[in-house]
Structure formats: structure tokens, C-alpha cells
Amino acid sequence: MANWHRLTEARIRKAEAEGTLSGLAGEGRLLPERPGDALIDPSDAVGYRIMAEAGALPEEITLKARLDAARADWQAATIEADKRRHMARIADLQMRYEIARDARRKFLRQAPAPAALRLDPGPSEAVLAPAMTGPRYPDLIARLPATVPFTGPEEIERVQGHPFRARLGANENVYGPSPKALTAMQAADAEIWKYADPSHLDLKTEISTRMGCRPANIVFGEGIDGCLGNLVRLLVAPGDPVVTSEGAYPTFAYHVNGYGGTLHKVPYRDDHEDIAALFAKAAEVDAKIVYLSNPDNPMGTWHDGATIEAALEDLPDGTVLALDEAYIEFAPEGTAPRIDPEDPRVIRFRTFSKAYGMAGARVGYAVAAAPLISAFDKVRNHFSMNRSAQHGALAALQDEVWLGELREKITVANERIATIAAANGLATVPTSTNFVAVDCGHDGAFAKRVLEGLARRGVFVRMPGVAPLDRCIRVSAGTGPDLDILAEELPKALAEASAPVA
Amino acid sequence: MANWHRLTEARIRKAEAEGTLSGLAGEGRLLPERPGDALIDPSDAVGYRIMAEAGALPEEITLKARLDAARADWQAATIEADKRRHMARIADLQMRYEIARDARRKFLRQAPAPAALRLDPGPSEAVLAPAMTGPRYPDLIARLPATVPFTGPEEIERVQGHPFRARLGANENVYGPSPKALTAMQAADAEIWKYADPSHLDLKTEISTRMGCRPANIVFGEGIDGCLGNLVRLLVAPGDPVVTSEGAYPTFAYHVNGYGGTLHKVPYRDDHEDIAALFAKAAEVDAKIVYLSNPDNPMGTWHDGATIEAALEDLPDGTVLALDEAYIEFAPEGTAPRIDPEDPRVIRFRTFSKAYGMAGARVGYAVAAAPLISAFDKVRNHFSMNRSAQHGALAALQDEVWLGELREKITVANERIATIAAANGLATVPTSTNFVAVDCGHDGAFAKRVLEGLARRGVFVRMPGVAPLDRCIRVSAGTGPDLDILAEELPKALAEASAPVA
Structure with missing residues (x-):
């Protein structure tokens, strides 16, 4: 029976992954009880209903045809090894067929099949083949919706x-990168056979002098998206509270959901992210992270740096402020708060995708206290950055x-x-x-x-x-x-x- | 006291992240009990010992100097807002100083400080500032070693x-990519301001015709490393068993550790990965994933495809075979097993980093049954691929x-x-x-x-x-x-x- 349950679940997941499961009338609810339904395990019942409504039930007719063909192969085979191979296939198909039929019967309130998982009629020496159940997803993953933050x-x-x-x-920069960055990328392409330096030291050194920090305060990722994903992974265990604004960057919410965090949202105020409300909510729910983009996406509004500096005094104990500064280079002087790079309460994110015109290059970075930055090394994909992008970013920085x-x-x-x-x-x-x-x-x-x-x-x-x-x-x-x-x-x-x- | 414990922990994590904690004599053990130690909470005692042995105790002298300077600033300030800001800093420094001193005292078996967290001597109106504890890591992350799979x-x-x-x-390809791929990348660099198509459909379509599968059977990542990381994330919950060979690809093991999986390893046999032993171990421990590289890295040996096809019958129910074919293009005809792309038991990995000479481009992909592939969309960083790399890979494929x-x-x-x-x-x-x-x-x-x-x-x-x-x-x-x-x-x-x- 264990295989059965797994297969049932696998089929549901398949339908889910294929997007045929959303908005079904019966989704998540039990079938109503009826006389004769006692044999239906409640979890099965839900599964069968969802499957049937989604049209995800295996097609009995197709399976039956494949089963018949496999039996013919078995009959025709002369070598022992071939016979065994066909038998394994038959056993597998037979089981899938039984399940399909049984699922339909249960859904239609018919009596359950009397003896499942037994081969009849067919080769009598058949034994149950490996069940080909495939992947077993942890609950967190199985529950994740198959939604994508942005369609390209x-x-x-x-x-x-x-x-x-x-x-x-x-919000790509249609003017493209500095010509110097372009030249640097094209030159570096000739050495694309080499992995990029996974420590990104040249780039970190250049940035650290501009940001008044050490290279140890900087970590790179595949855009800010990559850095945000790793930050959430580092801090958010399933159920941990995280705060963001209602309508703020969907990819941040995607990562929080992806690691099982619980999102708490506060509304914008006059088209601005509401810092006081965000921090108050963070205190209320004891958030691991509070997300703030400044300047804001999608509204384009901003707070000046001094406002954020002052607000930091209200950032609750144990909450990290994830300050997304993707658009900071476009903003007026003074929009970026002055924050000690060793301040353990804040991590800020910057990118080459916007002002530097290199969205397709995938170079983002985070700046924070060295212990938090070094924690990224525990989980990040060290060799994930494109080598030419690394060279392009360095050249871009230097062209002020x-x-x-x-x-x-x-x-x-x-x-x-x-x-x-x-x-x-x-x-x-x-x-x-x-x-x-x-x-x-x-x-x-x-x-x-x-x-x-x-x-x-x-x-x-x-x-x-x-x-x-x-x-x-x-x-x-x-x-x-x-x-x-x-x-x-x-x-x-x-x-x-x-x-x-x- | 809650802040205390958090700060203690934060300091330990910092030392851990900086790599000063491994191999300490006292690591993980309690201080021996002594008369007068009753006030020490056991968890504190461990912490203090680890901190002290690691040299991770905050420097009292430095903190005292910073505290004195902050008090001078406070005295000198005339504006109310400035005074409040300095006071917050003083409260924070004072607390850190107290904790440092108390930790040393406890470690040295001295009596605990009589009244911690009170400001003395100093401005009397001080209230406790936000504790600046910074990040709180889940246990899984806190326990991860700060090791990196490969130093560049x-x-x-x-x-x-x-x-x-x-x-x-x-194992970079010193001969570099096809000149056509190079030309394609350099041309694409001019449009690097655009994000890459996150569905990678052009590339998937080209590969699907070569692999005899559908685009829905393919997902891209930042090298095979990126794909492996996502596979582990999709399947491995903390404690879940995973099987690999003793001495096989360290980055796979890194990802399994990173998601809290339990690694079970079997030895190589005559410098080959031992498929029978791997699958037997997978059955024994009920593994979520068994990893096999063919051809093998680091030994360069290989099994022929038919051997793997036959072995699949012994792959246990519910175990996914992660078949790393990074080097497959160098191997003799017949080394790649023929596997139905919809077979739910296998996911295979390929890359442009080796034969295609584009290690620095970061283009890897996985081929598997559509439901598993579509599950990647639940967690992957959709916009993570470099746009020029995408164009280069397409051109590389076409230059046979x-x-x-x-x-x-x-x-x-x-x-x-x-x-x-x-x-x-x-x-x-x-x-x-x-x-x-x-x-x-x-x-x-x-x-x-x-x-x-x-x-x-x-x-x-x-x-x-x-x-x-x-x-x-x-x-x-x-x-x-x-x-x-x-x-x-x-x-x-x-x-x-x-x-x-x-």
C-alpha cells in the first residue's frame, strides 16, 4: 500500500506541477461520506477527487494498451533476460492500471477493486517490479505553488x-552599459573557458573602497535575486516570520515562501513603503527579516537616508533589515543611509542590472557585517558568476x-x-x-x-x-x-x- | 536575559563563521562543575568556553575605549536628537562590554558580575538601546561548517x-569554445542590458531535439552545481538520507550538507564508482537521491550505458538517480544510458563547462521527467542565467x-x-x-x-x-x-x- 500512496501523491504533484490543479471546487476538501465509503482512507479520497477534477487520472485505456503490448513482448521473448525485463515492465504497468481504475471507481463511489496489485490475467510468475515512484518531495516543497515571480x-x-x-x-536600462564595460566583457569572452574567481576579490576590492567597507563585507550573487534567496535561506526556517510591504518585490516574497517563512505584510502609505509600520510589524511578529526597497519598486518613491538611519533605532532586536538599493544610483544624493558596514542589523543590496545597464550579466551583491557575509559562503553556489560579467562590472564601476x-x-x-x-x-x-x-x-x-x-x-x-x-x-x-x-x-x-x- | 543569550550565540556564530572554532579541546562540552558555578546556565558555560578557547571573546579593552569615546560625544552634544543617538550607542556598548567581562569571569571561574546590563557609572537617564544582536540563524545553518567545496x-x-x-x-577546456560560440557571445554582449529569457526556450528546444525529449524535460541552472543544489533542495529535508561515493564530487556533498541531508558513502571499486554498492546502500538507507557521475570525476573512469540501464532495475523505490554527465561528450559512444526522459527515477545533468569550453559562462542543465523539471520552477532563481552565455551555448551546440x-x-x-x-x-x-x-x-x-x-x-x-x-x-x-x-x-x-x- 505504501507504493500506492506514493503513486497517488506523485500523480497529484504532477497535476499540480502542470498547473491543472488550481481553483478546483473540491481542492483540499474530503469527499462527503457515504455508505460503503469506509474503505477509503481520507487522504486518498482528497487525492482522488483532486485528480479526477483536474483530469489528472492516468488514462486507463492507454495503460491497458501498453499492458497488452508488454504482454505480447513477453510472450515473444526467448532469452531469459529479456523475459525478465518485460515482466518487470508488465508488473509496473499492471500496477499503474490498477491504481487508475481504482481511483476512478473510488471517485465515482463505486466499490473498490477487490484485489489490487495482483496480476490477472497474465503471466503467473510475475513479481512486483520496482514501483518507479520517482521523487519524494518534502512537505514544504510539495506545498509550494508552481508560480513564477515574473514571466519574461x-x-x-x-x-x-x-x-x-x-x-x-x-526596468532594464535601455541605454546599456558603459562602452568600457562592453569592451571588457567582449575581451573576457575569449577566456570564457576559465571559471570565474569564486572569491570575486577584484570586484570586492573596487567596491569596498567606494562603500567605505572591507572586501569581507561584500558577497556576490546572480543578481540581487540570488543574494536575496541566499539571505532568506540563511535566516528563515519554516514558520519564521518575515515582514514586507503589500505589493513590494514579488521575488523576495517568492524566496520567503520557498523556504517556508511566514510573510506578514503592511500596506504602502501614500505610495511609499511605510518604514514605521514595517518595523512595528517586525516587532509584533518577531521577524527574522524586514524587507525595504529604497528607492521603492514598483512605485519609484523613496525615503532620504537620514530617515532610515533614525528609524534603525526602532528596528527590533534580532530582526535584520534587508535594504534593497537596486535603484540607488538614480536617486538624489543622501538617499542611501550611512550605515556602519559592521552593523549587524542591516544588509544592503546593490546591482549592476539597473544603472550599470547589465541586467543580462547577473551581477548583484550584498553589503553587511563580515559574520553575516561569511555565512553566505556556507550555502552559496561559489562558481555561479559569469566570468565576462565579472570583468564587465569592474570596468563599469570605473566609468563614472x-x-x-x-x-x-x-x-x-x-x-x-x-x-x-x-x-x-x-x-x-x-x-x-x-x-x-x-x-x-x-x-x-x-x-x-x-x-x-x-x-x-x-x-x-x-x-x-x-x-x-x-x-x-x-x-x-x-x-x-x-x-x-x-x-x-x-x-x-x-x-x-x-x-x-x- | 534573552538578549544576552542571543548575543552570546551571535558571537559564537561569528567565531564559527571565521573558522576559529574547529578542533577546539572544549568544543561542545560543558565546563566541569565546581563549587560556586551554580549560577552558570549549562548552555552559557559551553558558549563561554568555546568563545574563550577560540579567542572569540569581545575585547573588553577596545569596548571600554569605544564606550568612553561615546560618553564624551554624549557630553559634548548640544542638540537633543544627537544626545539621544549617542545614548543609544552608549547603552549598546555598555551592554556588550558587560557581557564580555562577564563571559571572561565565568570562563575563569570568577564570580558572575553582580548587576549586568545596568549602566554604571554613566548618564543616568540611559535606557537599554536596541540590542543590535543582528541575524538569528536557524540551527541547520548555524551548524553548517564555513567550508568551501573548492578554492579557486x-x-x-x-x-x-x-x-x-x-x-x-x-578540468576546464583550455581549447575554449567554438569560435561561433565566441562570436555569438560577443554579439550578445551589446544587448546585455536585457535580462535573459528565463524560460530558456530556444536552448531547450535545440537540446530537446538532440536528446529525444521535450523542452518540458529540461531545466537550466548556473552550471551543474546550480542544478544539483536545486535538486537537493527539492528532495532533501533535514535528516533525509542521500548516497554518494567516498571521494566523489565534493560540491554535491556540500549541497546535501547545506540542506541538512545525511550523507551515506560507499567506496570506489577499482577506481570506478560502484553502482551496485551505491544502489544497495540507497535501498538500505531509503535514500532520496543517489549520486553517480559517469564518466567519473575525479578518476576519469566510466561505465557503459547498458550497465547503467540494467542497474536501474535495482534502483530502490523512491530513490532518484542523479546522473552527472558533465564529461559525457568526451566518452565513447554508448557511455550515456538510454533512459526514457519521462522515467521518474532518473535526472541527468549536462553542462557547457567541459567539452563546450564555456566554464566561465555558467550554463548547466538537467533532463528528467516533466513533473520533476517543473518542480524546479518552484525554487530556482528564474533570472539567473547570463544572456550572452545563453546565446553562446546555442551557437556552441550547433557547431558539431x-x-x-x-x-x-x-x-x-x-x-x-x-x-x-x-x-x-x-x-x-x-x-x-x-x-x-x-x-x-x-x-x-x-x-x-x-x-x-x-x-x-x-x-x-x-x-x-x-x-x-x-x-x-x-x-x-x-x-x-x-x-x-x-x-x-x-x-x-x-x-x-x-x-x-x-
Whole structure:
């Protein structure tokens, strides 16, 4: 019976993984009890109902056909080893067939099959083959939803059948990296046969002089996403409380869910993350981590550094502040708080994906007290960084002239987005990032229609996931031609959203 | 008192993270009981002993100086906000100082401090500041050693003060990637501002046609290391049994330890991984995963595919075979077993780091039944792959002429290594990889001296970690000039190893 349960579970997981299980009427509930159902183990009953509703029941007919073919092979085989091999297959197919049939019967309230797992009719010497149950997932993993934090624009392009004309949804830096970074990457490509230095010392040294810390205060990862995942893994055991804002970075929430942490969310306040409320919630639930992005994504708002410095006094004992500064290079002087790198309460995250224009390179890093940084070495994938990216990032850091010019271009682009919005009667949220939240003036459903209309017209944008933030669409600071397309298509998308086709 | 315990623990973890805690005489044991020790909580006693022996006790003198300075700042401050800020700092320093002093006293069997956590002498209005305890690690993480699977050659170069002349230690492909792959990467660098397609569909489609599977059977990661880490995360809960070979790939063991799995190891047999013993051990311990590399690393030996196919019948119910085929492209036809991609019992791993010469690009992938592959989407870092690497890998796959030529070069290089070894009276282990295990003819200590002698002479090689494999050094298939250097330096390293300097 153990194999049975495993197979049942495996099938459910398969259906779950294939996304056919969500929103089922019977999901998670027992079948109602009826006379004659006594033989059904409650956990089985749930499983059978979910399977049947999801259409995940193995197809008895297919299995029967495969079983018949296997029996014919067995009959035809002359060598003993071949016969044994076919027999193992038969036993396996037979068992799967029995389970399928039994599951259907149970679901349909028919009497259970009288004698499962016995081969009949068929070769009498058959013994039960290895059950091929495959992976056994721990509960934490089995319960995780098969959701992905963000669908890539390429996937959307494939679904809608045409490429985007303006890629303004992922806050990528359309102006690309410093030419020096590009040259450095292309040169390094010639030595791509070498693993990158897993200690990233050259890059750490360069950054440490800029941040006023030691190399031992820095750890790299595959973007901030990679660093956030490792931080959560280091601190969050199943059930541990973690605090974030309602509508903040979904990938952080994804990692917390992935390690079984319990998320507690506080609302934004006037389109800003509410630091006092975040820290108060952290104290209330005794959070392991509180997440704050400054400047904020998805709204683009920011707090000045002094505000965060002062608030740190209210950070509860034992809570680590994960300060995501992905967009800090776009923000006004003084937005980054001054924090002693050895302060054990804070870990800050930076990236080459935004201002440095290297999103595709996957270079992010964390800065914190040396003991926490060194703990990352316990779990990280040491050889995970691309070697050319490492060289490109080093060159990018050193080109400050380029960074200054970029900031000006972004400011111009953001102003253009605000102008386009205003021309359509829409307000924008003040930003210190390379994107603008455009307030579509109605609810989330309306903004979603605008977003979909733009997508149909070749403009890729994204939007916040929850109210009231989801009244906005989020538009990245594009090139002139990108924003020409936006200016052209936004009125049409708005008109269509106001009078949607059923 | 809660803060106290946390701080004590935090300090111990810090010492642990800094590697000063291993092999201490008192580690994990209680202090012996003595009259007057009744006030010491046993858990504290262990902590204090470990801290003191590790030299991890906070320096009272430094803390006292910082405290005095903070008090002076407080005295000098005129603005109320500044005074409050200094006071918070004073309270924190004072507490740390008290704890340091108390820990020393307890360790030295002195009487505990009479009244801890009270400010004396000092500003009377002080209240206890946030305790700045910082991160609280779950037990699993706290217990993890701060060891790294492999030190990079760059780190060794820094320590020894000179660069390597021949880089033959990491089984990198010194011949580099196909020129077409290089061109593709350099072209893609110009669009590095875009995130890579997180579904990797182009690459999956290309691979699926070659492997006879669907794109849904493939998942990418940052090298095989990244994929292995995610597999372990998906299947191994703390305490779950996992089977590998004694001396096999350390990074796999690192991931299993990292997720709290229990490793069971079986010895190699005649320098081959012992499939029957591995699977028997898996059955014995009810393993979640059994790891097998074919061809094997670090020995270079291999089993033919048919052997693995036949052995699968003995793979126990519920155990997943993690088949690491990093070196498969170098191996003879028939080395890869034919396995139905939907077989739930097996997941195989391949990479662009070895034959394709793109170790620095970080592109590895796993092939398995669609439900297991789709489970990776629950936990993986979706946007972790470098965009140029993705384009390079696609071009590399399509250049089969180049791959054929490479195989010939590797064969020549491996033969040259065997010839060099023979010229020094050393045997080599037959290989189907791009490296050769050279049997140094004595024990692990001797081989280690040879390895160190080679390193001093600018030749980077590695060696297996356990007996009897560690009689060998592992030499990657270098270029002609690389192996000229090996030929020149190996006799000297051997001579030196035979008559080591004390």
C-alpha cells in the first residue's frame, strides 16, 4: 500500500506541477461520506477527487494498451533476460492500471477493486517490479505553488505571437552599459573557458573602497535575486516570520515562501513603503527579516537616508533589515543611509542590472557585517558568476563619467513619460528610479486592461500586483523611439480600456 | 536575559563563521562543575568556553575605549536628537562590554558580575538601546561548517604570490569554445542590458531535439552545481538520507550538507564508482537521491550505458538517480544510458563547462521527467542565467564539427599526460574525460606533496580527497605548452616529494 500512496501523491504533484490543479471546487476538501465509503482512507479520497477534477487520472485505456503490448513482448521473448525485463515492465504497468481504475471507481463511489496489485490475467510468475515512484518531495516543497515571480517578455511575445516594439516593463536600462564595460566583457569572452574567481576579490576590492567597507563585507550573487534567496535561506526556517510591504518585490516574497517563512505584510502609505509600520510589524511578529526597497519598486518613491538611519533605532532586536538599493544610483544624493558596514542589523543590496545597464550579466551583491557575509559562503553556489560579467562590472564601476551622463538621460526619459501621461490626462508618481508609475486613474482591472492593450500594440510594461498600487502601470525609462511608440499607443490603449470589448 | 543569550550565540556564530572554532579541546562540552558555578546556565558555560578557547571573546579593552569615546560625544552634544543617538550607542556598548567581562569571569571561574546590563557609572537617564544582536540563524545553518567545496586557482595564486603558468586543475577546456560560440557571445554582449529569457526556450528546444525529449524535460541552472543544489533542495529535508561515493564530487556533498541531508558513502571499486554498492546502500538507507557521475570525476573512469540501464532495475523505490554527465561528450559512444526522459527515477545533468569550453559562462542543465523539471520552477532563481552565455551555448551546440575536432585534441593531450607520467615511472588511470588521474605511487600525503611542489612551480592541478583515490593527482588535458611545463616540472616535484624539506 505504501507504493500506492506514493503513486497517488506523485500523480497529484504532477497535476499540480502542470498547473491543472488550481481553483478546483473540491481542492483540499474530503469527499462527503457515504455508505460503503469506509474503505477509503481520507487522504486518498482528497487525492482522488483532486485528480479526477483536474483530469489528472492516468488514462486507463492507454495503460491497458501498453499492458497488452508488454504482454505480447513477453510472450515473444526467448532469452531469459529479456523475459525478465518485460515482466518487470508488465508488473509496473499492471500496477499503474490498477491504481487508475481504482481511483476512478473510488471517485465515482463505486466499490473498490477487490484485489489490487495482483496480476490477472497474465503471466503467473510475475513479481512486483520496482514501483518507479520517482521523487519524494518534502512537505514544504510539495506545498509550494508552481508560480513564477515574473514571466519574461519573451514568453509573452511567444504567447501573443508578435515581438514587443518597446521593451519598457522590466526596468532594464535601455541605454546599456558603459562602452568600457562592453569592451571588457567582449575581451573576457575569449577566456570564457576559465571559471570565474569564486572569491570575486577584484570586484570586492573596487567596491569596498567606494562603500567605505572591507572586501569581507561584500558577497556576490546572480543578481540581487540570488543574494536575496541566499539571505532568506540563511535566516528563515519554516514558520519564521518575515515582514514586507503589500505589493513590494514579488521575488523576495517568492524566496520567503520557498523556504517556508511566514510573510506578514503592511500596506504602502501614500505610495511609499511605510518604514514605521514595517518595523512595528517586525516587532509584533518577531521577524527574522524586514524587507525595504529604497528607492521603492514598483512605485519609484523613496525615503532620504537620514530617515532610515533614525528609524534603525526602532528596528527590533534580532530582526535584520534587508535594504534593497537596486535603484540607488538614480536617486538624489543622501538617499542611501550611512550605515556602519559592521552593523549587524542591516544588509544592503546593490546591482549592476539597473544603472550599470547589465541586467543580462547577473551581477548583484550584498553589503553587511563580515559574520553575516561569511555565512553566505556556507550555502552559496561559489562558481555561479559569469566570468565576462565579472570583468564587465569592474570596468563599469570605473566609468563614472558615463554614469553621470546616464543619470541625465534617465531624468529626461522620466520627464517625457510624465509628459506623455499628462497629455492623456494621467498623473504620475514622483520617482527616483529609471521607471515611472503612471496612475491610470481607475482600479486595478482598468490598469490591467491598459497594460494588455499596450502589450497588443507592442509595448511591454508591467504593473503592481495589489491595490491601491495597481491603479498604476510601471513604465521604464525608454529611449526616444521607445517613448514615441508609447506616446502613440497609450491613448489607444486607454480608449480601449475605457470601452472594453467583452 | 534573552538578549544576552542571543548575543552570546551571535558571537559564537561569528567565531564559527571565521573558522576559529574547529578542533577546539572544549568544543561542545560543558565546563566541569565546581563549587560556586551554580549560577552558570549549562548552555552559557559551553558558549563561554568555546568563545574563550577560540579567542572569540569581545575585547573588553577596545569596548571600554569605544564606550568612553561615546560618553564624551554624549557630553559634548548640544542638540537633543544627537544626545539621544549617542545614548543609544552608549547603552549598546555598555551592554556588550558587560557581557564580555562577564563571559571572561565565568570562563575563569570568577564570580558572575553582580548587576549586568545596568549602566554604571554613566548618564543616568540611559535606557537599554536596541540590542543590535543582528541575524538569528536557524540551527541547520548555524551548524553548517564555513567550508568551501573548492578554492579557486586565483585565491591560490594570491596566497602563493605568483600566477600559475599552466592551469590544469579545474578540468576546464583550455581549447575554449567554438569560435561561433565566441562570436555569438560577443554579439550578445551589446544587448546585455536585457535580462535573459528565463524560460530558456530556444536552448531547450535545440537540446530537446538532440536528446529525444521535450523542452518540458529540461531545466537550466548556473552550471551543474546550480542544478544539483536545486535538486537537493527539492528532495532533501533535514535528516533525509542521500548516497554518494567516498571521494566523489565534493560540491554535491556540500549541497546535501547545506540542506541538512545525511550523507551515506560507499567506496570506489577499482577506481570506478560502484553502482551496485551505491544502489544497495540507497535501498538500505531509503535514500532520496543517489549520486553517480559517469564518466567519473575525479578518476576519469566510466561505465557503459547498458550497465547503467540494467542497474536501474535495482534502483530502490523512491530513490532518484542523479546522473552527472558533465564529461559525457568526451566518452565513447554508448557511455550515456538510454533512459526514457519521462522515467521518474532518473535526472541527468549536462553542462557547457567541459567539452563546450564555456566554464566561465555558467550554463548547466538537467533532463528528467516533466513533473520533476517543473518542480524546479518552484525554487530556482528564474533570472539567473547570463544572456550572452545563453546565446553562446546555442551557437556552441550547433557547431558539431568543432566538437569532433576538440575530442581529438583532448585524446592527444590525455595521451601526452600518460606519456609524461610514464617517463616518471608513474601509471595513469584510463580516462574518458578531459583529465587524467596520475597515480603518484604512494599515499595521499605523498601525492599532496607532489601537488604542492607543482603549485610552487606554477602548475595548478587538483587531487581526490580520500584514500585510496588520493594516491593520484588529477591533471586536466592542457595545451602543448601547458604540458611542456608539466613535463619539465613533474620530475622536480616528484623528487622533492620523495625527500621533503621539514
